[in-house]
Amino acid sequence: MENDFENTTISLYGTVPDSIVDGPGLRYAVFVQGCSHHCPGCHNPESQPAEGGTETTLAALLADIRANGLVHDVTLSGGEPFEQPEACAALAAALKREGYGIWCYTGYLYDDLAGRTDPAIANLLDHIDVLVDGPFVESRKSLELKWCGSSNQRLIDVPATRRAGSVVEWQPASFSLEKPSNW
Ligand code: SF4
Numbered sequence: 001m002e003n004d005f006e007n008t009t010i011s012l013y014g015t016v017p018d019s020i021v022d023g024p025g026l027r028y029a030v031f032v033q034g035c036s037h038h039c040p041g042c043h044n045p046e047s048q049p050a051e052g053g054t055e056t057t058l059a060a061l062l063a064d065i066r067a068n069g070l071v072h073d074v075t076l077s078g079g080e081p082f083e084q085p086e087a088c089a090a091l092a093a094a095l096k097r098e099g100y101g102i103w104c105y106t107g108y109l110y111d112d113l114a115g116r117t118d119p120a121i122a123n124l125l126d127h128i129d130v131l132v133d134g135p136f137v138e139s140r141k142s143l144e145l146k147w148c149g150s151s152n153q154r155l156i157d158v159p160a161t162r163r164a165g166s167v168v169e170w171q172p173a174s175f176s177l178e179k180p181s182n183w
Contacts, residue, residue, distance in 0.1 A: 010087035011053035022075040023103040035080035037107035041138035047079040073101040085120035092127035107135040131156045
């Protein structure tokens with residue numbers, strides 16, 4: 001299992017070790033390469049082609065995340081993390097074992113992902129605290145939104161949603177009072 005992790009690679013568009021815009025607080029942001037949604041007005045159009053990313057081992061990426069001792073939360077973004085579900089799930093699982101909080105951005109809807117039969121997708125969902133779901137919709141773009149680009153996108157408390165069996169939205173105001181349910 002450890003060898004699988006050591007040898008698994010992820011295709012990256014880039015990383016930001018000290019992001020303050022990809023979720024609350026100081027976070028390590030992982031931007032994967034490749035996204036098939038092709039949203040008009042995409043914030044990272046260079047991340048859309050499946051080719052051209054930097055192939056990195058999960059072990060090297062995890063070591064880089066650990067090296068920033070000030071960061072306790074990680075955001076998976078892109079690109080489309082759910083188009084590299086095995087690698088993202090393995091990374092998220094390793095991070096959760098070490099106590100990191102995980103946010104993930106996706107152009108898919110939660111309901112679509114939750115209905116998939118691919119075990120890697122279920123495994124990735126199992127390790128996400130907050131999922132920001134849905135494509136970027138230019139006509140619903142708003143600069144007032146703190147952690148998403150358009151008003152159709154939802155901040156979903158994934159553990160609470162999986163317990164309830166229906167979408168439970170995460171409320172930003174709750175961050176200072178209590179963390180999402182499995183933190
Ligand atoms: S889902 Fe995100 S990365 Fe993909 S095309 Fe839409 S805005 Fe760009």
